[in-house]
Amino acid sequence: MAQSETADKILHAATVLFAERGFTETSLRTITGMADVNLAAVNYHFGSKKALINAVFLRFLTPFAEELNRRLDMLDDDTDVGGMPAVEPLLHCLFSSLLVAVNTVDGEPQRFMRLLGLAYSQSQEHLRHSLLAVYGDTYRRYLKLLHEALPHLDPIAFYWRLYFMLGAAVFTLSSFDSIRGILNADYDADTDLNDALHLMVPALTGMLQTPNEH
Amino acid sequence: MAQSETADKILHAATVLFAERGFTETSLRTITGMADVNLAAVNYHFGSKKALINAVFLRFLTPFAEELNRRLDMLDDDTDVGGMPAVEPLLHCLFSSLLVAVNTVDGEPQRFMRLLGLAYSQSQEHLRHSLLAVYGDTYRRYLKLLHEALPHLDPIAFYWRLYFMLGAAVFTLSSFDSIRGILNADYDADTDLNDALHLMVPALTGMLQTPNEH
DNA sequence: TGTACATCAGTGAACGCGCGTTCACTGATGTAC
DNA sequence: TGTACATCAGTGAACGCGCGTTCACTGATGTAC
Numbered sequence: 001m002a003q004s005e006t007a008d009k010i011l012h013a014a015t016v017l018f019a020e021r022g023f024t025e026t027s028l029r030t031i032t033g034m035a036d037v038n039l040a041a042v043n044y045h046f047g048s049k050k051a052l053i054n055a056v057f058l059r060f061l062t063p064f065a066e067e068l069n070r071r072l073d074m075l076d077d078d079t080d081v082g083g084m085p086a087v088e089p090l091l092h093c094l095f096s097s098l099l100v101a102v103n104t105v106d107g108e109p110q111r112f113m114r115l116l117g118l119a120y121s122q123s124q125e126h127l128r129h130s131l132l133a134v135y136g137d138t139y140r141r142y143l144k145l146l147h148e149a150l151p152h153l154d155p156i157a158f159y160w161r162l163y164f165m166l167g168a169a170v171f172t173l174s175s176f177d178s179i180r181g182i183l184n185a186d187y188d189a190d191t192d193l194n195d196a197l198h199l200m201v202p203a204l205t206g207m208l209q210t211p212n213e214h
Numbered sequence: 215m216a217q218s219e220t221a222d223k224i225l226h227a228a229t230v231l232f233a234e235r236g237f238t239e240t241s242l243r244t245i246t247g248m249a250d251v252n253l254a255a256v257n258y259h260f261g262s263k264k265a266l267i268n269a270v271f272l273r274f275l276t277p278f279a280e281e282l283n284r285r286l287d288m289l290d291d292d293t294d295v296g297g298m299p300a301v302e303p304l305l306h307c308l309f310s311s312l313l314v315a316v317n318t319v320d321g322e323p324q325r326f327m328r329l330l331g332l333a334y335s336q337s338q339e340h341l342r343h344s345l346l347a348v349y350g351d352t353y354r355r356y357l358k359l360l361h362e363a364l365p366h367l368d369p370i371a372f373y374w375r376l377y378f379m380l381g382a383a384v385f386t387l388s389s390f391d392s393i394r395g396i397l398n399a400d401y402d403a404d405t406d407l408n409d410a411l412h413l414m415v416p417a418l419t420g421m422l423q424t425p426n427e428h
Numbered sequence: 429t430g431t432a433c434a435t436c437a438g439t440g441a442a443c444g445c446g447c448g449t450t451c452a453c454t455g456a457t458g459t460a461c
Numbered sequence: 462t463g464t465a466c467a468t469c470a471g472t473g474a475a476c477g478c479g480c481g482t483t484c485a486c487t488g489a490t491g492t493a494c
Contacts, residue, residue: 004437004438006437006438022238022335022336024236024238024239025238025336027479027480027481028480028481028482029479029480029481037438038438038439038440039439039440039481039482040438040439040440040441040482040483040484041437041438041439042481042482043481043482043483044437044438044439045437045438048481048482049481049482117335118335120335120385120389121236121331121332121334121335121336121388122236122239122335122336155400155401156397156401156403156405157413159393159396159397159401160386160393160405160410160413160414160417161413161417163382163385163386163389163393164382164386164414164417164418164421165382166385167381167382167383167384167385167386168377168378168379168381168382168385168421169381170381170385171334171377171380171381171382171384171385172374172377172378172381174335175334175377179373179374179377182373183370183373186369187369187370187373189370191370191374196374199371199374199375199426200374200378202424202425202426202427203374203375203378203421203424203426204378204421205424206420206421206423206424207378207382207417207418207420207421207424209420210416210417210419210420210421211416212413212416212417213416218470218471220470220471241446241447241448242447242448242449243446243447243448251471252471252472252473253448253449253472253473254449254450254451254471254472254473254474255470255471255472256448256449257448257449257450258470258471258472259470259471262448262449263448263449
């Protein structure tokens with residue numbers, strides 16, 4: 001897939017338009033119009049609109065998962081002698097992989113953050129299944145390490161904290177452009193994606209490490 | 215609006231279906247089919263599909279904003295003699311108002327959480343404008359109090375932390391049903407909405423209070 | 429070297445379908461004189 | 462008390478439109494004998 005120039009142009013236009021408006025709100029006619037290719041080319045190269053949505057995600061999640069695994073390997077080597085990796089390095093791993101992966105494919109980094117947000121909110125069951133099949137191993141590996149770094153949390157509390165973290169990250173990064181716009185207008189201060197991630201790491205570390213009083 | 219039985223049935227069905235599938239993915243035919251009313255009744259009572267979406271939000275956000283204002287008044291009275299309200303009571307205020315409001319209108323509480331999540335992710339500009347016009351004052355009042363309780367954060371850092379909190383809350387609560395399902399299956403432990411909120415308050419308090427090292 | 433066939437990327441036009449909205453209409457209830 | 466008119470909730474059928482998908486087709490390139 002995506003070996004032809006036409007398929008590449010479709011993937012690029014679909015990425016931009018899906019991130020801007022969502023999946024249902026973007027028609028194949030708009031995509032092929034922007035990509036300057038024939039309407040039927042989407043079904044020729046990808047088979048269906050659903051398959052196109054899948055392909056858009058695979059294109060940027062594959063380098064992300066590879067980068068994350070590479071960094072977790074490095075972290076494993078570093079801590080071979082003395083115990084487990086800590087929370088903060090684990091979060092750095094995650095966000096740095098995101099940044100690196102997003103820069104290997106074309107386009108604005110925050111586009112992919114928006115797509116990630118959409119994947120969660122628009123109930124695309126087919127998408128969730130296909131993503132879990134491809135990236136499930138990496139996901140479970142990361143979860144195991146993170147939980148080991150948070151021994152004060154029982155499994156239930158850990159699971160909820162994980163979702164608090166996912167929510168904060170996905171929501172903030174997928175609204176990144178609009179938050180930045182508001183801050184520029186109100187406080188005349190510019191924050192780039194890297195700044196935002198550096199504000200997020202200590203805040204989320206603090207959240208995860210807070211003791212859980214019942 | 216919503217004084218007739220037909221309009222009420224439409225509002226109820228729309229609330230259920232929008233929360234399940236999103237706005238674009240729910241057709242007026244599905245809504246009127248479930249409500250057992252005539253298709254044209256939506257446009258007769260509400261004017262358009264967009265106006266129906268607005269009405270669904272107004273119905274549960276209005277009791278929420280009223281309840282929140284009432285609780286903030288009480289908090290103001292309590293702290294009249296000694297300083298400002300603290301972070302944790304402010305979060306309790308917010309979440310308790312949500313719970314109370316959601317129980318005054320019919321239906322499962324988590325439905326409204328899902329709608330809130332959708333309002334953020336589906337780019338419904340008309341909706342955001344209309345909501346800010348109606349609830350802007352309450353929103354700004356709450357923000358001011360919360361910032362006063364967090365004097366260690368400069369405006370920029372505060373703003374980002376606010377979005378981390380919003381993200382964690384909206385995302386978690388709108389995925390509440392599926393998270394609960396996973397926990398039931400994997401750990402055989404049931405968590406209701408109240409439990410989830412009580413796990414959230416200390417975690418988010420910890421996140422907000424964490425110092426921001428640069 | 430020449431011919432026949434297969435493969436493949438891409439195209440133009442049409443398919444049927446479900447969508448939100450509109451419109452002329454009905455029938456019940458309220459109001460004015 | 463009776464009649465004429467206005468208002469209002471609700472209806473049935475149709476409107477035009479944009480959607481994802483399909484299909485027969487073209488033209489270029491590669492392969493076999």
